[in-house]
Amino acid sequence: MKLIVVFEKTSRLRHIGHLDLMRAMQRALRRSGLPLKYSQGFNPHILLTFAAPLSVGMPGKREIMEVPIEGEMTGEAFLGKLRPALPPELPCISARAVDDRHPAPMAQLAAAMYEAKLDEVPEGLAEAIPAFLAQSEIPAIRKTKTGMKPCDIRPMIYDLSLNGDALRMTLALCEKATCKPELLLSTLFDFAKLERPHMIVTRTQMFGEKDGVFYPLEEM
Amino acid sequence: MNDLENRKLEELLETVQRPARYTGGEMNAVRKDWNSVKCTFGFCFADTYEIGMSHLGMKILYYLINERPDALCERLFMPDADMADKMREAGVPLFSLESRAALNEFDIIGFTLQYEMSYTNILEMMDLGRVPIRREERAEADPIVVAGGPCAFNPEPLAPFIDAFMIGDGEDVMHELIDVIRDGRVAGLKRIDILRNLAKLEGVYVPAFYDVSYNGDGTLKSFKPNDPAAPAKVKKRVVKDLSNAIYPESIPVPYTEIVHDRMVLEIMRGCTRGCRFCQAGMLYRPVRERSMERLLELADKLQQSTGYEEMSLSSLSSGDYTCLPQLIQALMDRYRDKRVSVSLPSMRIDNIVKQSLEETQQVKKSGLTLAPEAGTQRLRDVINKGVTEEDLIRSVTDAFECGWSSVKLYFMMGLPTETDEDLRGIGDLAKKVVDAFYRVPKEQRAKSGVRVTASASVFVPKPFTPFQWAAQDTIDTVHEKQAALRQYLKLKNVHFNWHESELSMLEACISRGDRRIGEVIYAAWKRGCRLDSWNEHFKFDQWMGAFEDCGLDPAFYAHRERPYDELLPWEFIDAGVSMAYLKRENEKAKQTQTTPDCRHGCNGCGLHTWGVCDWVKDPPLKGKAKTSAPLAE
């Protein structure tokens, strides 16, 4: 069977890159004494997949990984073993046991919600958001492997709002279409002709989609 | 650090190279409540996180201090140049990784001295951490600055900056030192009185209590205590029983990649081989082995607490560990299922290990490192490196037969009595190693072909070695020899690395320096020197300027042979090995006479009078009296 595990990458660890985080999780799992599955080959490692890598510099509130194990085990029992093996800065929140045939979170991923905490909220930002969203097309320049490409990000923005000093956004995150928060933010501030304050952007939730409705990815 | 500084730090972390090395939060990092302890210790490593976190001594002491309920220990490292500049600009002090406390908030700050060329980093760290650099400038409330580690055996170059040095093994004296400072602070003693109490501890040197004078020719005239608390000789500390000594059962596991990212078992301390250039081999005497039982217990605990996938054994000469094959076998058996690989020390590959190699892939075939040190048997005899060409070729052949394909060979150039023939010998030896590879049947050897890397460092004479009186080659001579070596090593499959001769010259000045060298270090730091061991930051001309500022000649320290009757700046330290023994060894070197490994009989190095050396009588050799030579790491 396998477990769908929700964990937090706290702000303190936001500068840890994806590969380093994977290695840290590998080692945590090794410390846990759980019945893990290993890859074949010369340098065996624990089988483990993350729903989506997190950018360097970005904390994640509810990150998701999938861990196959040998035998049967409840989510609580799994959590009970993994918790003490993790540092306080990398706590796990929940674990759900599912059948091996259960689709992988990575394959079901559709969107993610982010929250940008602004050091100060520039005047005019609140007013600019409705106008920004009212555009039928939002041209942006996306960096791709093959160079800079113009694209329309409007269809990839599912939600954008300002709540106090936090900009909340829900953006497409899947194989077909991905809008990184950074792209939205730079486009938004350009549109509003505002200077960007310092901010920390956190990924707060990932979603899967069913019949046009988003559900938390860990519940899919 | 206050809130404002914290916020600024968060911002500048977004703009520096590899910020993750400044953020801590690792598994097993110890975070204690500052209000719950009576003494806070800021452990400083005068190099970057990647290097410092790979260092065993730091892990031992970090664990040891944090095991005390009345104290806490947090880690501080030298920031990289971009970070240091930005911190200074933003007004962010040097901070600990655990609770982001500024350096000057600790009761004690301790530096571990591993390498002379990191000394400017010590000044830079204190400056960034708002601790007055010169000890006489420190106020009552400032931290007490202590230092230990191998370079503390000649503490004089740092005497203007360090309040107290710990000489020798740190496990016991660290506790005593913390007790004295804790009690002194609690009782409200003056700084000078706390230092006086420290000076009474065995193995502690407090430079404020000693006066130095010089002769007209610049040599040392006298070195005397000026306070009744200070002993005329400071005796190094020795932990007699390693098996019962504290050893970390958990260590912080870094997120970012560091130089040695694995668990380390210190199997033995000290070395009996008696190589005449080797300072560690003299300083860490006597040889003490950690019992196999204790090592296996530690290995289990470390494996469980770290989750590391690799384990390595550490000592000066692991091949000499009495039960090495049994130990390796036991470790491999234990961790096969847990997928932990065991990296073997530089070594002879014993039969038993060879067998295991064939049945498992558990042993990492990282490069094989051998240190013949010199190119001819004559010169190896001079330096008492008990390795023959035959040993070497057998070692590499064994390794090639087991699938190894890359070999690193370490040499030194500029050793006493060296001639061109010895340099040629380095080329010959490298060639013979390549040939040994091709003599292994094709089916058995690695398909990748062989790669030999020959590295030649510049010999640096060190205190407490038989060569402590010797002159180092001048920079010009070194350059000539390097050019010659480049020719001799122009060989297929052989790659040649050499060291900056300027850096080695400065290392020689500092390692045998007196108190005045401290002023040179200070002047060099003032001129912008730091991170000197990193090529891109090394500023040789500024160092030369610093010597000029102080009116001192580097040649006096590096290129001058000392007469036996000269008072040496480190002579007030009793390292166990006697001056008489060192002279005897130096004379034998001149005669090309070797001295056997003292496991086969005590050579009377001086420690035999201390009652701490198990090998003086009835060496506990377990059926292994005659071994082939190990090749130190």
Ligand code: SF4
């Ligand atoms: S006391 Fe004798 S046996 Fe011990 S280290 Fe010294 S020479 Fe070797």
